[in-house]
Amino acid sequence: MADTIKNPESEGPAGGWGSVKSVARIYGGTQPPAAVIEELARQNKPGGFMCVSCAWPKPVNYHPFEFCENGAKATLSDLTSARCTPDFWNDHTVSELLGWKDYDLEKTGRLTHPLRYDAGTDRYVEVTWDEAFDKIGATLRGLPKESVVFYSSGHAGLEASYLYALLARVYGNNNLPQSSNMCHETTSVGLNKVIGSPVGTVVWDDLEKADAFFFFGQNPGSNSPRFLHPLQEAKKRGARIVTFNPVIEQGLVSFVNPQSPFDMLTGHETPISDQYLQVRAGGDIAAILGLCKVVIEADDAAVASGSQRVLDVDFIDKHTTGFDSFIAMVRETPWSDIERESGLTEADLRKAGEIYIGAERVIGVYGMGLTQHSQGALNVGMVVNLLMLCGNIGREGAGCCPVRGHSNVQGQRTVGIAEKAKLIPMDKLKQFFDFDPPTEDGTTIVDAVKGLMAGKIKAFISLGGNLVRAVPEQKEMERAWADQELTVIVSTKLNRSHLFPGKDAYILPCLSRLEIDEQATGNQSVTTEDSFSHISGSIGKRPPASRHLKSELAIVAGIAKAALEASSKLKWDEWTGDYSLVRDLIEFTYPKDFKDFNARMFEPGGFYRGNGAHERIWHTPEKKAVFTTPKQLNALDFEDADGRFRLITMRSNDQFNTTIYGYSDRFRGIEGTRDVLLMSASDIEAAGLKKGQVVKLVSDFGDGVRRELGGLVVTPHNLPKGTIGAYYPEANVLNAIDHHDELSKTPASKAIPVRIEA
Structure with a gap:
């Protein structure tokens, strides 16, 4: 049950006083308190300004403070009193700044003048x-x-x-x-292929009516904390939440609502996930196939006994194509293969499958843990497969919910920033x-x-x-x-x-x-x-x-x-x-x-531009939603081998994309550094390493190019066997440009093949 799930690395629940303290620490260099309070009160409200952090929706009935820890940090960053004027370059050259950390560059403050690089002095100079x-x-x-x-x-x-x-x-x-x-280009390509829409199908009202949420590779605690409010409300009304993620992310373990006086005064935590399954990096296809297998077996039993069908056969017959091929593959795949590729047990997947079957309305949520893989589009297709089995798409309280990580990344595509000519009128x-x-x-x-x-x-x-x-x-x-x-x-x-x-x-x-x-x-x-x-x-x-x-x-x-x-x-x-x-x-x-x-x-809440799939109008060539028959059970383009690990690039609690606000990752228990290699204790022992040892990661992509990242301190962390973690963007140096999703070309940053050199 949810109240038994623990994250041994975290200082405490998502939200709560930890969130307040984290924001207060960043606040030190900003403008006077009145300006900060005034702007935070305007954030994500009609007539105010839209957060420059994530793209989480704005509810019609908004809270007094409609922002999260990440949004507050982004706002405070913009409000900083620090200024990077042309005079800064009197004391610094570009070559010198190459030795600075990302955090140091961030702390120089707001740029004030247009600048041109002068090669003779190796400095930027003011220009009109x-x-x-x-x-x-x-x-x-x-x-x-x-x-x-x-x-x-x-x-x-x-x-x-x-x-x-x-x-x-x-x-x-x-x-x-x-x-x-x-x-999320994998979403635009993958979803469009199977439902004829390049974006998610849910709206705010669906969150309030869902009976279950299935999370795949998404971390609301650090990436979209305002999502935790509707999740908390869902838990109060009895909704179930199942999470698939190699990493225990605190936001999907427990949450203290900073806007609830009772929660803040008492420290009352809301358990979020009823079941938390640490799937292997790249193993989601097998895991979702296992869920589908549970559903099919339950439907077979219902047919045999003459009871009510588990599958939504009317939806499948009227609105989908490719069902027979997919179901044949599900039936033929043995549980041993599913367990091997997912890293999960049949018993755990059966338990999760029963939660899916028992929910009338299900929302499938995913993030970059699914999209940034060599078979990311197949990951997305598998989420849609699961939803379609019971008609959980295109109706109230159900649907597909990819969570975008930048404030207008989706909107820019909508108004024409796209490299594909056919998408533009x-x-x-x-x-x-x-x-x-x-x-x-x-x-x-x-x-x-x-x-x-x-x-x-x-x-x-x-x-x-x-x-x-x-x-x-x-x-x-x-x-x-x-x-x-x-x-x-x-x-x-x-x-x-x-x-x-x-x-x-x-x-x-x-x-x-x-x-x-x-x-x-x-x-x-x-x-x-x-x-x-x-x-x-x-x-x-x-x-x-x-x-x-x-x-x-x-x-x-x-x-x-x-x-x-x-x-x-x-x-x-x-x-x-x-x-x-x-x-x-x-x-x-x-x-x-x-x-x-x-x-x-x-x-209030913004105006809806519409989505055909939300109305069960499928803009695919087949004019139906498409079941995807997976060609493989993992999302990788490489094989396992002795000494080869699957590296996940991760963000800390103190960053937004490549912007580093500080060196505190309280949810992972890491303070004062980003130079860490996260490994399970068993992997550390098997590799002959020790906690605190400094090591180097080397790319094992197989193209003959030497890519390496050194100075990493071995740090025990709760991760599946063979899965290791390091921070983004530092670990990008290890990823090959040809290591990307097959359809969208999104870099496969969530399972990079690497070796460890002591």
């Missing part, structure tokens, strides 16, 4: 906006169109994102990879803007990195992000990035990508979402899309960190004006002066999703 735009534009005009990449993180709002995609296509390519390429772009959009597909992140290493990519424009740090092949990427003709990064703070400037390199500082964005028609609002396909408006109220900052939209427009031929149809100045005009363009381009966009943007 006009000079920066003119030189960037001139360089872009002289480069082959296919050699330029327009990358974006999930930070920029829908308005800037739409214009950014337009900039790239008018420039002449579809080279619009995005941060989802590295995390090119005819409308041609009609409205009077140009011939490119028809060839652009580059993914994987192909962009390969292009960089081969010298084919000559320029990278980055609308946010820390790409050099976030991708595989870090060492080779650092060299290749600096060999480019042009690098442009739109940022709020320094990060490691800035330390590998191209031959012509610029850092363009932007406003945060909390700050006033004053344009010709006044303070501007922006919009974002959450994981449940709801659109919400966001408006800043804080004075900008510097009068020299520009908004992301204004920066995009400035580059566009300098790089593109003038056209009466491309009204960059007008769009910059009034963002509502851009929202009109979005509505024209995507009328079904954005009807009455400007009028609806501040609706």
